[in-house]
Amino acid sequence: MSDSETAVTTQSYLFNTGRGFQSQDYLGCHWEADDQVSFRVWAPQAQAVAVVGTFNDWQPTALTLVGTTGIWQGRLTDVQAGDLYKFQITSQRGEKQLKIDPFAQQFERKPGDAAVVLKPVARQWHDSLWLARRKKSHPENRPINIYEVHLGSWRRHDNGDYYTYAELAAELIPYAHQMGYSHVELMPVMEHLLDASWGYQQLGYFAPTSRFGTREDFLSFVDQCHQANLGVIVDWVPGHFIRNYDALYQYDGTPTYEYADPDRADNRRWGAWNFDLGKTQVQSFLISSALYWLNDCHLDGLRVDAVSNMLYLDYDEGREGQVNQYGDNRNLAGIAFLQELNTEVFQRHPDVLMIAEESSAYPQVTGRVDQGGLGFNFKWNMGWMHDTLDFFEMDPLYRHDHFNLLTFAFVYMFDEQFILPFSHDEVVHGKKSLMHKMPGDRYNQFANLRTMMTYMAAFPGKQLNFMGSEWGQFLEWRDWSQLEWVDLKDPLNHQMQQFTAALNQLYHANRPLWELDHQPAGIIYSNTDDAASSTFGFIRQAKRKYSFVVAAFNFVPVERRQYRIGVPYPGEYELLLNTEAKAFGGTWTQLETTFTAIDEPYKGQPASFEVTLPAMGALLIRPSKVKGESKK
Template sequence: MTSATQSYLFNTGRGFESQNYLGCHVETDGQVSFRVWAPHAQAVGVVGTFNDWQAAPLSPVGATGIWQGLFSQVKLGDLYKFEITSATGEKQLKIDPFAQQFERKPGDAAIVVAPIAEQWHDSLWLARRKKSNPANRPINIYEVHLGSWRRHDNGDYYTYAELAEELIPYAHQMGYSHLELMPVMEHLLDASWGYQQMGYFAPTSRFGTRDEFLSFVDQCHQANLGVIVDWVPGHFIRNYDALYQYDGTPTYEYADPNQADNRRWGAWNFDLGKTQVQSFLISSALYWLNTCHLDGLRVDAVSNMLYLDYDEGREGQVNQYGDNRNLAGIAFLQELNTEIFKRHPDVLMIAEESSAFPQVTGRVDQGGLGFNYKWNMGWMHDTLDFFEMDPLYRHDHFNLLTFAFVYMFDEQFILPFSHDEVVHGKKSLMHKMPGDRYNQFANLRTMMAYMAAFPGKQLNFMGAEWGQFLEWRDWDQLEWVDLKDPLNRQMQHYTAALNQVYHANRPLWELDHESTGIVYSNTDDAASSTMGFIRQAKRKYSFVIAAFNFVPVERRQYRIGVPYPGEYELLLNTEAKAFGGTWTQLETTFTAVNRPYKGQPASFEATLPAMGALLIRPVKVKGESKK
C-alpha cells in the first residue's frame, strides 16, 4: 500500500492498520523510518540515543499532517522521541503514539524494535475458538493485576516469563477458562492500575519486552487459557509529553476544554468524532487482537463515551437533539465493534458500562452498540448488598436478588466480582461477609455457588478464590501466606471444585442468554430466605437444580420441585467438610416422586444446609410426567 493511500486512510478514519505505517519501522534495507501525525506543527524532528538527542528533521508528507524521515544510523534498542515545534514556535519532546515498546518507567522514551517474529504455537486454540460460539461455551474469568498477583521478596515485579511459569498453571489448575489482565498497555502511574494509558500499541515494560508478552499469550493458549485485556479508548494519560496537545493544539483530545478534561479520573478525553482518532484507536484494538492473538478486549468506562455530561464539570452538555447522548462516541463504538467482528467474529468484546444504556450488546444494524458482552453491574451491586447484610434482615430485602430476574436477558451479561469491589475501603469479598470467620466463609461459598448457577458468564478477581481477608493493594502481592490457614486452603479447594462442576455441566452455561435456560421453581420464598431454580441445557433431560439457603438455619425435609420423577445425584454441597463446612456425611442421592410442588410435576426432599447451597442433577428420570 502506497504512502499516499496509507495517509488517506488514516485521515479519513479508515486506516485500521495505521501502526504499520506510522511510528518507527525497520525497513528491509536496514534503514529506519519515522512517521508521526502532527497536523498543526511548524516543524517535527526525531531525537534519540542515535543522535545525542539533537533533533534530526522530518519532512511533511504533502498536506496530510504526517511527517516522515528515513535514517541509516539508527540501531535496534535505541531510544527516541519526537521534537514537535508548535505553530507558535514552542518546542516539546513527545512520545511516539504508535511505539510498540517503551523504556521502563519513570522514563517514557520509545525503543526501536525489530518487526515481530514470534513463532506462534496456538493454531489449535485459534481453530477451536473459530468453531465455537462464546454464548454457548463456559466462560469463567480470573481477573488479574500482573503487578500484584505475585512479587519477589524484594518487591520486584515478576517478569512475563515468570508469570507464564506460575500464573498459567495456577489458573489452569483452578479451572478458569480465561485470564483477564488489567491493562498491560504502557502506562507510567502504578496507582492508575493501567487505566491512564500512554502506549496504545505497547505492552508495559514493567514485566519485560513486547516479544516476551507475546510468548506469554502463546503459552496461555497452549494451556487452553484465553486472554482478555482491559483497554481504554475513552481517555488517556494527563502527562504533557504524551498525547495531550500533541502538535501544540488539541490533537487527540476535544478542542472544547470542558469536554477534553476528564476530572473524574484526572485524564484527557479522546475526541471520538475525529477521523484520525478513530483510525488510531481502532488500529490499536485490532493490533491487540490480530498481532498479539488476544481473545478479547474489555472496553473500560463505556458510559464516559456514551454521555456528554457523564463527568463532573460537564453538566448541561447536549447534542443537536437536545439530549445528553454523545453521538460521536456512540458511532465510534459501533464502528469499532463492526470492524472487529468483521475480522474476528469469535472474539469477546466486553463493555464495562455502568448505566442502563439500551442495546449495549445489540446488533449495530438494529441500533445497538455491537458488543457481545456487558458487565452486569446491577446484579453485582445488588448481590453484594444482599450478602453483606446480616442474615436476620435478608428476608425483608429479597428483592435485591429477585430484581435481576426481570432484566437478566436484556443483554448478554458477564457477572463480575471485579477489582473495583475490593479496594478503596470496600473490603475484600470475604471481609464483606457477615458473622464470625466460619460464617464469612460459608456466606462466600454460597455467593460463589449463586454466581455459578445464575444465567451469565462469570468473573472473579484474584484473591477471592481463597477468601483473602485484606482488600486488594496494587503495590504489594496477594496474601499468599493466607494459604497456611486451613479455612483459606479449603476455600481455594472449593473454588476449584465449583469451577470443575461449572465446566462439566452444560446447563450452567449452554443457554446463558436464553429464557429457556432457566426455570423459576422457587424464587419467591422470602420468608424462609431460601431460593431454588433450575438451569436447563439444550437437551431436554439435561438440567441442574440449584437450591440456596441464605440464613444460618438448616432446613430439613426441604422440598424441591423437579420436572420428572426419578433418580438424582449431588453435584456440590457448599457445606461439605472438605470445603470448610460442617457436613461430614453428605446426602448424595435423591428420589423424586410424582408429587407436584411449586409448579413442577415431581419433587423430592433434601436437607438444605445452613448458610449453604446444593447443586443437583438428574441421573435417571422416568420421562415427562403429566400434571
C-alpha cells in the same frame, strides 16, 4: 509515482479519513528493506517535527511534511535495534516539546517514556490448535469463567520487584488452569507510568508495559496461555488518556487527539484527557490499537473500560445539562465510534470477546449495530453485582425483607448478554474484600462466601472473579504488594481455594450452567417465592431436554430439613455440590448424595423431592435417571 509513494499516499488517506485500521504498520518507527529506519508521525498543526534519540545523540534530525496529510516522515541510517527515541514537535508559536511516539510498540522502563526501536522478527506462534477451537462456536455458547488479574500485584519477589512475563507464565498460567478458569483478564498491560492508576492512565496504545519485560516476552506469555487452554482478555481504555504533556496531550501544540473544547477534553473524574471520538484520525488510531491487540498479539478479547464515559455528554462531574443537537445527553460521536469499533472487530474476529464495562441502563449495549445497538457481545452486569453484594453483606436476620435484591435481576437478565463481575473495583478503596464483606464470625463468613460464589455459578451469565477472592483473602486489594499468599497456611483459606477449584470445574463440566446463558429457555423457576424462610431455588436447563441442574440456596444459618424442591421429572437425582461439605470447610461429614423425585407437584413443577438444605449453604443437584429419558 513509485510503489512506495503510492503506499504512503494510500495509508495517509486511510488514516485521515478514519479508515486506517492498521495505522501502526505505517506510522511510528519501521525497519525498511534497505536497512534504513523510517519515522512517521501525525502532527498536522506543527511548524516543524524532528526525531531525536540515542542514534543521533538526542540532537534533532528534521522530518518532512508529506503534502497536506499532516504526517511528517524521514529515513535514517545507523539506527540500531534497542535505540531510544522521541519526536521533537515545534508548535506554530515556536515552542519545542519532546513527545512520545503514539504508535510505539515498546517503551523504555519507567520513569522514562522514550520509545524503543524494534527490529521486526518473524514470530513462531504455537497456538494454532487453540485458535482453531475458538472458531468452532460462538462465545455466548461456551463456558466462560474469568480470573481477573493485576500482574503487578498477583505475585512479587521478596524485595518488592515485579515478576517478569516469563515468571508469570511459569506460575500464573498453571495456577489459573489448575483452578479451573477458562480465561485470565489482565488489568491494562498497555504502557503506563503511574502504578497507582492500575494501568487505566495509558501512555502507549500499542505497547505492552515494559515493567515485566519486552514485547516479545508478552507475546510469549499469551502463546503459553493458549497452549494451556487458557484465553487472554485485556482491559483497554479508548475513552481517555494520560495527562502528561509529553504524551498525546496537545500533541502538535494544539488539541490533536483530545477535544478542541477544553471543557470536553478535561476528564475531571479520572484526571485524564478525553479522546475526541468524532475525529477521523482518532478513530483510525484507536481502532488500529484494538485490532493490533487482537491480530498481532492473539488476544481473545478486550474489556472496554468506562463505556458510559463515551455514551453520555454529562457523565463526568460538572457537566450537568450538556445536550446534543436533539436535546438529549447522548454523545453521538462516542456511540458511532463504539459501533464502528465493534463492526470492524467482528468482521475480522467473530469469535473474540468484546466486553463493555458500562454502568448505566443504556439499551442494546450487546445489540446488533444494524438494529441500533452498540455491537458488543458481552456487558458487565453491574446491577446484579451491586444487588448481590448488598444482599450478602446484610445480616441474615434481615435478608427475608430484602429478597428483591435477588429477584430484581431476573426481570432484566436477558436484556443484554451479561458477564457477572466481582471485579477489582469491589475490593479496594475501603470497600473491603469479598471475604471481609460477609457477615458473622470467620466460619460464617466462609459459608456466606461459598454460597455467594455458587449463586454466581448458577445464575444465568458468564462470570468473573478478581484474584484473591478464590481463597477468601481478608485484606482488600493493594496494588503495591502481592496477594496474601500466606493466607493459604490457614486451613479455612486452603479449603476455600479447594472449593473454588471444585466449583469452577463443576461449572465447566455441566452444560446447563452455561449453554443457554442468554436465552429464557435456560432457566426454569421453581423455589423463588419463599422469602420468609430465606431460601431460594431455580433450575438451569441445557439444550438437551433432560440435561439440567437444580440449584437451591439457604441464606440464613438455620438448617432446613425436609425441604421440598420442584423438578420437571420424577426419577433419580444425584448431588453435584454441597457447599457445607467438610472438605470445603463446612460441617457436613456425611452427604446426601442421591434423591428420588416422586409424582408430587410442587411450585409449578410436576414432580418433587426432599433434601436437607444446609445452614448458610447451597446444593447443586442433577438428574441421573429420570422418567421419560431414553436409555440411549
